[in-house]
Amino acid sequence: MAIDREKVTRAALRFTQKGQFLKAIAEYKKLLSLDPRDIRTRLKLLDLYGRAGRKAEAIAECADVAESYADQGFYLKAIAVYKQALRIDPENPSLYQDMGEMYVKQGLVGDALGAYKKGVEVLRGFGRGEEAEELLVRMEEMAPENAAIKVHLAELYIESDRFDAFEEILGKLILQLRGEGRSRKLLQAVESFYDKSSHHPSVLKRLAELYVELGEEESALAVVREGLATRPADRDLRLLALRAYLLTNQLMDARRMALALCEEDPDDLHILEQLASIAQARGDHQELAGTYKAMAKVYARKGLRQKEEQYYRQVADLDPDDAEARLALGEVTLEDALPEVGAEPQPESGIGSLWEATHEAAPVSEEDVAEGLVEAELYLKYGMEEKAAAKLAELAGRAPNQVEIRTKLRDLCQRRGDRAGWVREQLQIAELFLREDRETEALRAYQAILEVEPDNTDARDGIQYLKPGSGTAASAAGAVDVDGSTVEFVQRGGQEQVVRATAPLPGGEVGDKTLREGLAEADFYEAQELEDEALRVLHRLRQSYPDSPQVLSRLQRLGETVPSAAVPEEVSGDFFDLQAEILDQADFSLGSDFAGFQEFEVSELDDIVSEFKSGIADRLDAGDYDTHYNLGVAYREMGLLDDAMEEFQIAARSPEKAREAHSSMAQVYQEQDRLDDALAALRLALAVPQNTSEDRVAILFEMGSVAERANDWGAALVSYQKAAELDPEHRDLGKRLQRVRGRAGG
Numbered sequence: 001m002a003i004d005r006e007k008v009t010r011a012a013l014r015f016t017q018k019g020q021f022l023k024a025i026a027e028y029k030k031l032l033s034l035d036p037r038d039i040r041t042r043l044k045l046l047d048l049y050g051r052a053g054r055k056a057e058a059i060a061e062c063a064d065v066a067e068s069y070a071d072q073g074f075y076l077k078a079i080a081v082y083k084q085a086l087r088i089d090p091e092n093p094s095l096y097q098d099m100g101e102m103y104v105k106q107g108l109v110g111d112a113l114g115a116y117k118k119g120v121e122v123l124r125g126f127g128r129g130e131e132a133e134e135l136l137v138r139m140e141e142m143a144p145e146n147a148a149i150k151v152h153l154a155e156l157y158i159e160s161d162r163f164d165a166f167e168e169i170l171g172k173l174i175l176q177l178r179g180e181g182r183s184r185k186l187l188q189a190v191e192s193f194y195d196k197s198s199h200h201p202s203v204l205k206r207l208a209e210l211y212v213e214l215g216e217e218e219s220a221l222a223v224v225r226e227g228l229a230t231r232p233a234d235r236d237l238r239l240l241a242l243r244a245y246l247l248t249n250q251l252m253d254a255r256r257m258a259l260a261l262c263e264e265d266p267d268d269l270h271i272l273e274q275l276a277s278i279a280q281a282r283g284d285h286q287e288l289a290g291t292y293k294a295m296a297k298v299y300a301r302k303g304l305r306q307k308e309e310q311y312y313r314q315v316a317d318l319d320p321d322d323a324e325a326r327l328a329l330g331e332v333t334l335e336d337a338l339p340e341v342g343a344e345p346q347p348e349s350g351i352g353s354l355w356e357a358t359h360e361a362a363p364v365s366e367e368d369v370a371e372g373l374v375e376a377e378l379y380l381k382y383g384m385e386e387k388a389a390a391k392l393a394e395l396a397g398r399a400p401n402q403v404e405i406r407t408k409l410r411d412l413c414q415r416r417g418d419r420a421g422w423v424r425e426q427l428q429i430a431e432l433f434l435r436e437d438r439e440t441e442a443l444r445a446y447q448a449i450l451e452v453e454p455d456n457t458d459a460r461d462g463i464q465y466l467k468p469g470s471g472t473a474a475s476a477a478g479a480v481d482v483d484g485s486t487v488e489f490v491q492r493g494g495q496e497q498v499v500r501a502t503a504p505l506p507g508g509e510v511g512d513k514t515l516r517e518g519l520a521e522a523d524f525y526e527a528q529e530l531e532d533e534a535l536r537v538l539h540r541l542r543q544s545y546p547d548s549p550q551v552l553s554r555l556q557r558l559g560e561t562v563p564s565a566a567v568p569e570e571v572s573g574d575f576f577d578l579q580a581e582i583l584d585q586a587d588f589s590l591g592s593d594f595a596g597f598q599e600f601e602v603s604e605l606d607d608i609v610s611e612f613k614s615g616i617a618d619r620l621d622a623g624d625y626d627t628h629y630n631l632g633v634a635y636r637e638m639g640l641l642d643d644a645m646e647e648f649q650i651a652a653r654s655p656e657k658a659r660e661a662h663s664s665m666a667q668v669y670q671e672q673d674r675l676d677d678a679l680a681a682l683r684l685a686l687a688v689p690q691n692t693s694e695d696r697v698a699i700l701f702e703m704g705s706v707a708e709r710a711n712d713w714g715a716a717l718v719s720y721q722k723a724a725e726l727d728p729e730h731r732d733l734g735k736r737l738q739r740v741r742g743r744a745g746g
Helices: 003-018 023-035 039-051 057-073 075-088 093-106 108-123 129-142 147-159 162-178 183-196 201-213 219-231 235-247 251-264 269-284 285-301 306-317 323-328 366-381 385-400 405-416 419-435 439-452 457-466 514-525 532-542 549-557 575-583 603-619 627-638 639-649 659-671 676-688 693-709 713-726 733-744
Strands: 479-482 483-493 493-499
Touching: 003 023, 003 251, 003 323, 023 039, 039 057, 039 075, 057 075, 057 093, 075 093, 093 108, 093 129, 108 129, 108 514, 108 575, 129 147, 147 162, 147 183, 162 183, 183 201, 201 219, 201 235, 219 235, 235 251, 235 269, 251 269, 269 285, 269 419, 269 483, 285 306, 285 323, 306 323, 306 385, 366 385, 366 405, 385 405, 405 419, 419 439, 419 457, 439 457, 439 514, 514 532, 514 549, 532 549, 627 639, 639 659, 659 676, 659 693, 676 693, 693 733
Parallel strands: none
Antiparallel strands: 479 483, 483 493
């Protein structure tokens, strides 16, 4: 019998209005039997299945309809179908995964990540860890720059006791967050891993290394001691303990640990160097000489004749009568070195005698040096410091006059907290500069040593040699120019000191102590190629010494554009710390780094917007910041807030558009009621050096307004007061100040 389509449709509507959903479903199925490809009828069935509580049928219908749309290339419509199904079954992980695939096909990666993220949460809630892992791995491949995905992968591996996989993803996370300057955020993540892993050894070591790196040696020791209590023979843990003992100046504990490690591996040059530095710090010349002998013998076994001779020379300097050192240096014969017949044999000091015959070091080519440096860099990249140290020591022994090798060794000492080693290598670098007539660089190198070790006689002798009038090419005016500032030789406390020249104080003393110490700190950081740290110090100094030519010259040397006027208070040295602070305050939850998706109805507008975005992306130059900013404004007006934020973030890279871009981001955050994020964006807008006085007033006014919305009356008062100092007549600032003072109690 033929089916009357119109009659069946009316009956289905009537049943739907009465809430008789199963009867309505039966009617629509009659229509579907006429044309199984009738998408409109299928969509109505999907809705009715949901109302009737028939989840399985609803999801099956959803899959059929979405697949039909996808086959025709209508991915946005397929996404809308999945969203409708998710309203019926919000805990269905397959729907989130399938919807994510549609987003990927549409080219909306951020939205795809948002869908996958929800799928991961549901899967983990159901205890389906393997499926969650597969999805997270796919997400990490799609967005390798997203640290939050790596954090959740690491947690998943901990939960499943897969610590090999955990180590791999943690290594990636460490490289990424260190590269982004987010070491504190990295520490928070690893502390969390430590607790969740029940203090697993692999996490313990990483945590201790981070504590040492961030200068929290006492925390590192506490963690290491906890590990040693259950694994006393773990060499890596004992090496970490040794490093922490040295950094906290616990010399006896450090010596005891180093001696134990040395007994296990007498050829470990790193441990021997630590023993030497400990002996030197304790003033134990006998043990220092014995340690230098042990090091000389290790180098002899390696065939590094020059290094062997270097350390025997240091033994001879400490004890000119040491027969073994004189024999190795060729100053006496074997017969002369033998003790007299009948004489009591003298026990050797320090580590003990391990000397053997040596061989001449093999020659090394420039190509060998280059390859060796690359190998050392790879070792460092993957955290294999011991292998890097051994490779660099080998290169230095074969090519002792290579500044680049010495520089790498010096930087490795800095990385390992080995101050004595750093000074030793810096002296070698300075001497190489002198041989090459690079006097200015030599002077800087010696000065850096004195800033770390003020009583170092070798550095003082080197500077004395470079002092004007000593026969070098330095200026005869009594001061030497070094990178835009001068080094002066000043008599203090009965001895000569070397200082960077600064403006005289009223009392006649050369230089301000705070400024001088700050400049020395910045120079030290610069010498270690830690430019960010140097810049932070210099910006802090400029707040107190805005007209200091020494501060300005160093800022310019480090690539800073320094305006002629003094830096305003709001654009002081806190600018760089501000960015790090905002990063550190950001939510580190899984969702914080994902672009979410907006609820929407599929219409022709969706297709138009998609085509518009695709066309713009094809034509837009990444460096066209004006267009990126204008595009962000357009996206914001269209309600595409995630896309708008993306464009504003690109525009913010331009000094000329940074203020407008950060201000626009603050407006988007306010629309989303994310007031803390809005204030953070406004602080970045305020820190832009190109701001005029009018710009700063407007931003401070807006900061006060946002703080009011957040009921933070104290912060609002501070912002309004700063704005009033610049322009008390700005808008209704007077009324706002009066209102906020009443609320803030001030």
